[in-house]
Amino acid sequence: MNPSKIRCWNVRGLNSKARQDTVRTLITSCQVEVVCLQETKILGISHDCILSMLGPDFPYWLELLSIGASGGILVAWCHGLGPARATRVDNYSISIQFSPASFQDWWLTCVYGPQGDDNKILFIQELRDVKVACLGPWLIPGDFNLIASSEDKNKGLTNRAMTGGFRYLINDLELKDLPLLGRKFTWSNQQDSPTLVKLDRVLCSAD
Numbered sequence: 001m002n003p004s005k006i007r008c009w010n011v012r013g014l015n016s017k018a019r020q021d022t023v024r025t026l027i028t029s030c031q032v033e034v035v036c037l038q039e040t041k042i043l044g045i046s047h048d049c050i051l052s053m054l055g056p057d058f059p060y061w062l063e064l065l066s067i068g069a070s071g072g073i074l075v076a077w078c079h080g081l082g083p084a085r086a087t088r089v090d091n092y093s094i095s096i097q098f099s100p101a102s103f104q105d106w107w108l109t110c111v112y113g114p115q116g117d118d119n120k121i122l123f124i125q126e127l128r129d130v131k132v133a134c135l136g137p138w139l140i141p142g143d144f145n146l147i148a149s150s151e152d153k154n155k156g157l158t159n160r161a162m163t164g165g166f167r168y169l170i171n172d173l174e175l176k177d178l179p180l181l182g183r184k185f186t187w188s189n190q191q192d193s194p195t196l197v198k199l200d201r202v203l204c205s206a207d
Contacts, residue, residue, distance in 0.1 A: 003178060003202055008036040008110070008141040010200065014074070015041055020053040027054055033078045038112040038143045040072035050076060062087055064094045064112075073142075075110045088133060092123045093142070095134055106137040113145035113199075120146060120162055124169050131173050138205040140175070143186075145199055148177065152198040154185065175203040 007030055014020055014037065027035055035054060042049075045063055058076040060083055066072030073094050081098050085105060088095040095109040109130055113123050123146075131138070146166040150158055170177060178201070180186070185196035 002033075003139065003141075003204075005033040006036065006108075006139070006141060007032045007034070008038075008200070008202065010038045010112070010143045012039050013041040014045070014049075014053070014072075015069075020049070023053050024055065033081060034108065035074075035076045036108075036110040036141050037074045038072075038110070039066075039070075040074050041066050041069050042072055045074060060084065062089070062094050062096055064089055071112060073110050073112050075108070088130065090126050090130065092119075092126055093130060095130055097134065097136075104137060106139065107134040109134065109138065109140045109142075111140060111142035111144060113143060115145060117159065117162060121165070124165055127169060128173070136205075138175075140203040141201075143200050147198060148201075152185075154194075154196040156195055170203065174206050176206060178202040178204060 007027065011019060011023060014023070023037070035058065040063070043065055045061070050058065050061055054076055057078050059079060061074060061076035062084070064073040075094055075096060077096070077098070081100050084096045085099040086097040092114055093109050093111040095107055097105055097107050099105045114120060127140070144166070147153055147158065147163055148167045148170060149163065180198070185198050186200035187197045188194045
């Protein structure tokens with residue numbers, strides 16, 4: 001359960017060969033064990049696509065299908081972690097229980113949070129449900145589309161109720177928010193005076 005061996009990326013679409021090649025270049029250079037991709041925008045990922053994009057070292061994968069041309073999650077992992085002991089697919093996340101030899105079982109839940117306050121509330125409840133079902137060490141990387149404090153945004157209004165609800169979830173489930181390395185924000189609106197937000201993060205359980 002080593003975050004340095006995991007790469008998590010909102011790819012904003014895998015439906016082009018150029019984007020798949022970019023993923024392959026990154027994964028090859030990083031030598032990781034788990035790949036978590038959000039916003040795949042693909043209705044179904046074939047074995048040939050996995051092989052072309054990630055190579056032969058990632059024989060196992062689980063996906064949450066996109067809805068039309070939006071959403072979608074893919075998690076792939078290497079030979080060394082072996083087949084999943086258990087899996088769970090929800091509306092905004094997919095979860096895999098790993099049982100590597102000589103190590104404690106642990107859960108990984110990759111998330112792609114929704115837009116819209118009503119769906120965000122459902123997403124927060126979904127994470128609570130996953131926690132109940134997935135006992136033991138737990139790692140949750142992904143694009144949450146939520147902020148946990150006003151410091152997660154450089155300017156502009158924030159939804160204080162939604163921010164407070166997300167922060168309460170983190171505290172109530174006793175999750176650690178792992179710090180980003182080398183940057184404070186993960187999203188920009190690409191304007192001359194940009195709005196910058198921390199939407200991507202990695203949470204983990206204390207056990």
